[in-house]
Amino acid sequence: MGLDFYTGKLADAVNWARKFSLFSYPFVTACCGMEYMSVAAPKYDIARFGAEFPRFSPRQADLLIIVGTITERQGPALRRIYEQMCEPKWVVAFGVCASTGGFYQNYSTMPGADQIVPVDVYIPGCPPRPEMVIDGIMQLQDKIARAKHPILTKTF
Amino acid sequence: MSAATVLESLQQQIVPAAGAATLSHDSCLVFQLAPDELVRTVRRLKEEFGYDLFLDVTAVDWPADALRFEVVHHFASSRQPLRVRLKTRVAPADPSVDSLVKLYGSAAFMERECHDMYGIVFRGNHDLRPILLYEGFAGHPLRKDYPKTREQPLVPYRH
Numbered sequence: 399m400g401l402d403f404y405t406g407k408l409a410d411a412v413n414w415a416r417k418f419s420l421f422s423y424p425f426v427t428a429c430c431g432m433e434y435m436s437v438a439a440p441k442y443d444i445a446r447f448g449a450e451f452p453r454f455s456p457r458q459a460d461l462l463i464i465v466g467t468i469t470e471r472q473g474p475a476l477r478r479i480y481e482q483m484c485e486p487k488w489v490v491a492f493g494v495c496a497s498t499g500g501f502y503q504n505y506s507t508m509p510g511a512d513q514i515v516p517v518d519v520y521i522p523g524c525p526p527r528p529e530m531v532i533d534g535i536m537q538l539q540d541k542i543a544r545a546k547h548p549i550l551t552k553t554f
Numbered sequence: 555m556s557a558a559t560v561l562e563s564l565q566q567q568i569v570p571a572a573g574a575a576t577l578s579h580d581s582c583l584v585f586q587l588a589p590d591e592l593v594r595t596v597r598r599l600k601e602e603f604g605y606d607l608f609l610d611v612t613a614v615d616w617p618a619d620a621l622r623f624e625v626v627h628h629f630a631s632s633r634q635p636l637r638v639r640l641k642t643r644v645a646p647a648d649p650s651v652d653s654l655v656k657l658y659g660s661a662a663f664m665e666r667e668c669h670d671m672y673g674i675v676f677r678g679n680h681d682l683r684p685i686l687l688y689e690g691f692a693g694h695p696l697r698k699d700y701p702k703t704r705e706q707p708l709v710p711y712r713h
Contacts (some may be wrong), residue, residue, distance in 0.1 A: 413627040471688055473709040503703060505695035 410544065416486065417539040418448030418462075423459035423483070425476060428466025430493040433525035442528035447535050456482040461538075462515070467495035467507045480515040486545075488518045488538060493525050500524060564603060564638070582637040589642050593652045596627070599638060600657055608658035610639075611665055613672040617698045622646040625674055627654070644674070653678035671696040674682040 413527050424434055444450060453459040457477045468476060480489070491511050494500040497520040499509035511517060518541060521534040564583055565575055577586045584705060587595060599605040609628035616622055621643035629638045642651055653676035654661040665676040666685040673694040676682065684691060693700050 470705065470707050473707060477709050505700065505704060505706065507703075508707070509705070512711045513707070513713070516712070 410543075413545055416545075417542040420447075420461040420535075420538075421451050421453050421459045421463040422463050423451050423454070423456050423479070423480060424452055424463045424465055426465040427445045427468060427472065428493075428495065430466045430495070430525040433528065433531070434463070434471075434492060435466045435529045442532065442534060444532060447532065447539065449535055456480075456529065457484065459483055460487050462487065463490045463492050464496040464515075464517075465492040467500065467502065468511045469506050470508055471506070473508060473514050476511065477514050488542070489515055490519045490520050490521065490534060490538060491517045492531065492534075494522050495524075497522055500543045506552045516528040564636070567598075567602070578639070581635070582639050584641065587640055587642050589644055589651050592627075592640065592642055593654065593657070595640065596629070596654055596657055599629055603631070604633045605631045605638060607632060608654065608660050608664070611654075611661065611668050613668055615675050615695075615696070615698045617673065619643075620645060623649050623672060623674060625651050626666070648675075649673060650675035652676055654674070655679050670694070673697065678683045 424431075426434060436442060438452065438509065442471075456462070459484065462480060462483060464476070480487075489511075491497040495502065495507070496511045497517075499507050501524075503509070508514070512520075519534045519538045521530055523530050526534075576585075578584050585595070588684075596605075607630040609630050611625065611627050614626060616624065623644050623646065625642045625644060627640040627642075629640075644651060649672070651674065653665055654679060655665070655676075661676075662679060662681060663685060664668075665674075665679045666682055668674050668675065669682045670684050670687045671694055683689075684712040687695070691706050693704075
């Protein structure tokens with residue numbers, strides 16, 4: 399009984415720490431990048447949500463933000479970057495192209511980055527308003543807060 | 555030289571050899587050529603008329619026509635206020651024209667792109683590897699008979 403009580407609280411504490419220290423890796427391929435800059439800059443300031451620290455190495459990041467259209471030819475690079483990130487890791491599809499392919503339906507465009515990497519939060523919009531991105535980050539934080547990661551629940 | 559002078563001399567000297575010419579938008583002279591006249595005409599444009607800039611080569615697919623592909627070259631000059639467009643028709647059985655690599659080095663990459671998208675073969679360009687597409691891509695996506703929803707993923711889709 400006591401053990402249940404303590405693991406529950408430990409999960410909450412770890413998840414609380416995780417959700418406010420998202421180190422993001424922006425995979426910026428297209429025009430949504432401008433909107434990403436706006437979100438990251440002081441006016442909208444995702445630093446308020448603990449996600450202020452873009453790392454330009456996937457090995458140091460735990461949040462992959464896929465910003466913009468993904469082409470078939472970029473697929474191997476994106477998949478490799480996702481695989482280089484350490485657990486725990488989350489993925490946000492920023493904008494409608496990264497979510498579904500957007501208005502493209504042709505030989506060159508991947509119909510959504512979730513065809514090759516698992517996506518946690520989809521932010522629609524062409525491009526999304528900064529408020530939508532912040533809402534997406536907050537939803538991701540809620541998801542992290544509810545997480546039952548093996549490192550917390552498994553007995554090693 | 556003014557545009558009118560250039561136009562006049564081009565029409566007088568190129569047209570009899572190269573067939574009909576029309577003036578488009580008062581700024582671009584359009585020639586219809588047979589494929590075997592292409593390199594000779596381009597060399598004259600470059601050497602006699604100062605057309606030192608090769609802008610682009612692309613193609614147009616006319617699926618109903620016997621000479622299905624229209625290969626379109628664009629040239630500009632740093633000395634003259636008139637552009638030149640050359641159109642060449644080729645049949646789908648042998649969609650090939652001569653390469654301009656020996657005249658313009660920049661043609662190498664542009665012909666590779668045209669080969670990617672339309673399958674035009676440029677005789678004399680020995681490096682027609684995919685440039686915008688990738689190894690293993692089947693077909694030519696800007697041809698009208700390429701299905702518009704057909705995708706050829708490099709990484710297998712998850713669902």
